[in-house]
Amino acid sequence: MTLRSIIGPGRYKHAALALLAAGLAVVAASLVPSRLDLGAEALRLCLQISVAVTVCALFLAYLFIGRISEDRRQITESEQRFRRAMEDSAIGIAIVSLDGRILQTNPAFATMLGYSRGEIEALTFFQITHPDDLQIGRETMAGLRAGTVDTFHFEKRYLKKDGTPVWANLAGSVIRDGRRGRPLYLVSQIEDIDARKQAEARITEAETRWNFALAGAGQGVWDFDIRKGGTTYSATWVK
Incomplete structure (x- = not known):
């Protein structure tokens, strides 16, 4: 399982951009003064901007890492609930x-x-x-x-x-x-x-044997269900 699979492609991209911005700000703060002949005021402004960008980027990264941890916790709890339900x-x-x-x-x-x-x-x-x-x-x-x-x-x-x-x-x-x-x-x-299924098979077998016995004796029977008000006839009775 990768970090990308845990937090999703959209959030992964945003977290990476935040960290990249922080890195670029630090690099800029170290390179610009050495490459350009800046005055004290311009140098101070450059450093302030780089620090602000770094702080913002690190704060965003902190938020994303917190969200990642929460997502992982929820996934772990969900897996544990499913495993417990399955086992029990x-x-x-x-x-x-x-x-x-x-x-x-x-x-x-x-x-x-x-x-x-x-x-x-x-x-x-x-x-x-x-x-x-x-x-x-x-x-x-x-x-x-x-x-x-x-x-x-x-x-x-x-x-x-x-x-x-x-x-x-x-x-x-x-x-x-x-x-x-x-x-x-x-x-x-x-x-x-x-x-x-075995009980149903036994009932079917008993009904078959009963009908066979009635057919052999040339007899027919009928049954009236008082509760439902219906009548059932054996095959030999119908014939």
Whole structure:
């Protein structure tokens, strides 16, 4: 990180000009008397001007340095808040490059997939994604790089370290360069929804088996919901 990147190009230029003016004033004060045959009054005026310019330039430089220190303090505090929120989050958080490399994760995401943080940060998102869900990930990445997608939200399956698939709700957004709008990386939030998905699968399976049993027996059933005032019929009843 350079001084220019911290304070911005405009302020950097002004600070440099202030310091340059101070330097030129000092140089002028030392060279002019030796090169010109000036009277005492003119020499004193020259020195007064050079001192005034130097003081003003140093004062401006002091103000800019103070602003730089304040900007750096705010950046440090912001980074600390983000790091603390990431570490303490109950759901997984990952910072991912535009080519899918996992740059940083939190403990919740590593634990969710059975990895240590060092292990998972050596992988790519594609390596921990279920093969059937790779395409949607590639399409999302392509849209983010092209600038046609800024946020994303969908369900997908990850692969744990032992190869077991786990369902997750993935949501995130792209972080862009503040000056040029160029995409830099992604911040993703990953919520484990595997228990919910398994419960839904069990309900669907039970309904399928129930309908199969009714069809085999040639029976039909209906259900009246008193609260909602609606009636549900089995497939065999409708037939």
